[in-house]
Amino acid sequence: MTAGLTLQGVQYRHGMKTILHDVDLTITPGKIIGLLGENGAGKTTLMRLITGSAKGKGTIAINGATIVGDRKQHVSFTEQLRGFARETRVDQVVNFYHDVYGDFDLQRYQDMATFLQIDGSLKLTSLSKGMKEKLIIALTLSRRTDLYLLDEPFSGIDSMSRKRIINSILQWKPDDAIMVISDHYVSEVAAILDEIVIVKDQTIFTHEATDTIREKYDVGIEAYYESLYEKGNDYD
Amino acid sequence: MHFDDKIPIYYQIKAHIYHEIITGTLQPGEKLPSVRQLALDVTANVNTVQRALSEMIAAGIIDSKRGKGNFVTMDETKITDLKTQLITExxxxxxQQLHALNLSDEEILNSLKHYMTQRGNAE
Structure with missing residues (x-):
């Protein structure tokens, strides 16, 4: 069994269109990964392939589990709560998660909810964008599992909420768990990332340690990322 | 802690802790917070903090005691050496920057003296 997350020869097509091809990727346990790429580059598709909710070709293994049904127990993904009625209260959603996921740690949820100031009595429809994002993060991190996939957790939220979410990630991520955070901005999270994976041209364009980029090229992560979209860059 | 995105984060954490040791904010023999607490304090990830600590342990500035945690060295000559090293850097x-402006050693000394006098007047 190989520990960590491994993708080999992964392909995904939608109709006649190739969304991702030749995706090979190995992430070792404990790492925090920034999954970067423009809107529509295939970041969410890649996450859905890993969870098994999208079906493509190739092999995906999380701590050795390759079959979709087995894999699901090893991964916690930021679901957008679309399956719940608008009138559902936050604590009802929490109870649902607790019932459905055997690895859901209620105490951990309570600690996070206190820290993130989430009011359990509110209805989903009355949550602000930032509050909803905090709830999604707390639900996702309350499962004790091997891989956490956070799909653009900082889109459209204020800087205070962002700081609290980043703090929660650092505080509650289990030591050996992998966390993949997708974003099309990198400056917000650059300091907490071990490695970045850039999705470009329908495949993994770059996979490199952040401090290696800083040492090797003497540039910041954001500048490095942006340079890949400009002509004539010389980072080979 | 505010990081410069261009400089490796582990290096900036190391510089931050060295600064605290040299200024006495962290005393010889003092216990450092846990790795996770340090990560939260500076808003960096645990692996990066661990790398910074490993380098400080290898340099002999931090002593790692199995099961007890990490401590600032009691060896004050090591701290003095560290201070000398940072001052020299x-x-x-x-x-080097002044020399690159074609200043002689004497001119460099004079400009430094001049700056210190002016600075004193300003305060």
Whole structure:
């Protein structure tokens, strides 16, 4: 069994269109990964392939589990709560998660909810964008599992909420768990990332340690990322 | 802690802790917070903090005691050496930059003296 997350020869097509091809990727346990790429580059598709909710070709293994049904127990993904009625209260959603996921740690949820100031009595429809994002993060991190996939957790939220979410990630991520955070901005999270994976041209364009980029090229992560979209860059 | 995105984060954490040791904010023999607490304090990830600590342990500035945690060295000569090393680095950088402006050693000394006098007047 190989520990960590491994993708080999992964392909995904939608109709006649190739969304991702030749995706090979190995992430070792404990790492925090920034999954970067423009809107529509295939970041969410890649996450859905890993969870098994999208079906493509190739092999995906999380701590050795390759079959979709087995894999699901090893991964916690930021679901957008679309399956719940608008009138559902936050604590009802929490109870649902607790019932459905055997690895859901209620105490951990309570600690996070206190820290993130989430009011359990509110209805989903009355949550602000930032509050909803905090709830999604707390639900996702309350499962004790091997891989956490956070799909653009900082889109459209204020800087205070962002700081609290980043703090929660650092505080509650289990030591050996992998966390993949997708974003099309990198400056917000650059300091907490071990490695970045850039999705470009329908495949993994770059996979490199952040401090290696800083040492090797003497540039910041954001500048490095942006340079890949400009002509004539010389980072080979 | 505010990081410069261009400089490796582990290096900036190391510089931050060295600064605290030299200024006495962290005393010889003092216990450092846990790795996770340090990560939260500076808003960096645990692996990066661990790398910074490993380098400080290898340099002999931090002592790692199994099961007890990490401590600032009790060996004050090591701290003095560290201070000398950091001062030398800073002075060397300033010296090289002034030298690159074609200043002689005497002119460099004079400009430094002049700056310190002016600075004193301003305060």
């Amino acid at each position: 800073q002075v060397a950088r300033a010296y």
